[in-house]
Amino acid sequence: MVEVAPAADLPGDPWASLRDATRARIGLRRTGDAQVLDDVLAFQHAHARARDAVHAALDGAALARAVAPHPSLQVRSLALDRPTYLRRPDLGRRPDLASLAALSQLAATTSPPDVAFVAGDGLSAVAVQRHAARLFHACLLRLHGWRVAPLVIATQARVALADEVGAALGASLVVVMIGERPGLSVADSLGVYLTWAPRAGRRDAERNCVSNIHEPDGLGIEAAADRIAWLMNAARRLQLTGVGLKDASPPLSGDGQRVRLSP
Amino acid sequence: MAYSSSLDGTRYRFDDLRTLLAAASPARSGDSLAGLGARSDAERVAARYALADLPLRHILDTAMVPYESDDVTRLIVDSHDTVAFAPIAHLTVGGFRDWLLSHAADEATLAAIAPGVTPEMAAAASKLMRNQDLIRVASKIRVVTRFRNTIGLRGTLASRLQPNHPTDDMRGIAVSTLDGLLYGTGDAVIGVNPATDSVENGIALLDMLDQVRSQYGIPTQTCVLTHVTNTIEIIARGGAVDLVFQSIAGTEDANRSFGVSLAVLREAQDAALSLRRGTLGDNVMYFETGQGAALSAGAHHGIDQQTVEARAYAVARAFRPLLVNTVVGFIGPEYLYDGKQIIRAGLEDHFCAKLLGVPMGCDVCYTNHAEADQDDMDGLMTLLTVAGVNFLIVVPGADDVMLSYQSLSFHDMLTLRGLFGVGPAPEFADWLDRMDMRDTDGRMRLLDPQHGRLARLASPHG
Structure with missing residues (x-):
């Protein structure tokens, strides 16, 4: 892994004792008014990693193998490619016709599940590839007595795509694991959104979120699974998700004061 | 009311002021996402010709969101300063753009008209301006x-x-x-x-x-x-x-x-x-x-x-x-x-x-x-x-x-x-x-x- 604080551990670094306080790029060096080349290249490296995470394709077959023997199903959104996906979030929220047909076929042959899990690439396929299978297994271990649908693996997917997936399968609850927008220091962060009684048109206020799932610096897989299972049981008890579960959910992110959208 | 203009023998029609302003905007993904904006580059220029001929007073008199249902519209209308507006009241949007760039529109003059300018007038003028125009006019203004x-x-x-x-x-x-x-x-x-x-x-x-x-x-x-x-x-x-x-x-x-x-x-x-x-x-x-x-x-x-x-x-x-x-x-x-x-x-x-x-x-x-x-x-x-x-x-x-x-x-x-x-x-x-x-x-x-x-x-x- 690459250092986040580029000037760390240099001999004689006057900021050495302060770098443990923040992973911000503090105490960078100067040449004239500019940053020194080492720091410029370290920044470009981090940006490249974040961009590559945004544009990486999800290997659905590998993810299916990783969750086996639990069955899975591949679906895709109406966004045909990455540039379309980035420009048209509305298309990323809708499964395409072939996917809806496959979901209907599955629903016709099985009884309605209590919960459907969806693994969607979102804005970081890297996050999903790296963490989704382990998180899914960790959740299954905590879900005795739940009828769990086959894992739905979705590409060019936004959070709300899971609403139609859950509705098509007749699931009481849908849990989507999705790649969060990469930052310079973390490009593989996974977010999880829970929606009770999923159907097209659900609003973000009707969901609960567990975010910042990545290791080692973020929320760990086991801790995230505890949180998700707790929310799932609470959702089933209350027959809802969203603001009604607010008191028990993690603290709201303060950047609500800026318009930042879910993946 | 509808607006129109003709370019190269093609007549372009814009159903209302919102449509016209959207079509005159430089292309951006958000307008496409909203189903707004010009469908071709020629339509965009046609919209700019039509917009250039509109009187500022027409922009002032046309509510983008109804007065009755939107408090931002009410704020814009109710706080409009007609005295400050008077020196530019005779201008079209295109004339306004040219005047803003003129040396007559200096720092003191621009400060004086500010309370007479509505957001829609400013936005309309900006759609007729190149980046250098946006820079040049803004650079004349100071807000302390x-x-x-x-x-x-x-x-x-x-x-x-x-x-x-x-x-x-x-x-x-x-x-x-x-x-x-x-x-x-x-x-x-x-x-x-x-x-x-x-x-x-x-x-x-x-x-x-x-x-x-x-x-x-x-x-x-x-x-x-x-x-x-x-x-x-x-x-x-x-x-x-x-x-x-x-x-x-x-x-x-x-x-x-x-x-x-x-x-x-x-x-x-x-x-x-x-x-x-x-x-x-x-x-x-x-x-x-x-x-x-x-x-x-x-x-x-x-x-x-x-x-x-x-x-x-x-x-x-x-x-x-x-x-x-x-x-x-x-x-x-x-x-x-x-x-x-x-x-x-x-x-x-x-x-x-x-x-x-x-x-x-x-x-x-x-x-x-x-x-x-x-x-x-x-x-x-x-x-x-x-x-x-x-x-x-x-x-x-x-x-x-x-x-x-x-x-x-x-x-x-x-x-x-x-x-x-x-x-x-x-x-x-x-x-x-x-x-x-x-x-x-x-x-x-x-x-x-x-x-x-x-x-x-x-x-x-x-």
């Missing part, structure tokens, strides 16, 4: 505000020091603040976006920032960018509130989606004014805006994103803010796709705000899913400085580790000062000299964190 220092004077460029931390760690925020102060930034505000948006957390952060400011006698203001209703509560509980922050947008519905109303903003302004913490002036409000905010809330009412953004400046103007900034590249590529769109939008937002008399700054920034990088930011920061922007946001190494996006670095502020000979707010510049932080050429010394009296900031108990 005061709290503990003076922001917006010609020859100055202020900065917001943004020392965010992913978990609001006090020492982490203090260390980033120290880093920024050693670069002479933070004269617009030292402003933290909290990771946890609660009253208790806000009070704790404000207390820490206020101690830093008062301990070192820094002539600036501090702010925790929490929701306005939290700030009202913090004031009631005796918290150290200099500025009231809030994100705002250009329609009543969009503001409701932010959980705010004009009445709540007024209540917060009154509460902050009652504290009398400003030593030089009583501009106590700080607003953020950004193209795409209204559409993302489903509250754009069929208006193109640049015009509805300009309407947010009418809201800002009503509260005499110290600071306003567009978060131009933050909202995402579904609204502004790439560096070209971000740069254009930054210049539009700055121009429209200044023409309306709003003290505009900018968060020159982008997210990692936009087609943009630091080269684009170098361009926009340079263009905005030439245009006379009031302040820019800076974070350590241009990397905001809490909001996960890229803005400008402390180094960028030094570069702009060196390139254009602009300095910080005069009171802040004097403080830097009293602290012996600048050399005889006025450049920031290369200081380590143990420098003089600032060192205590970085101590574990500082």
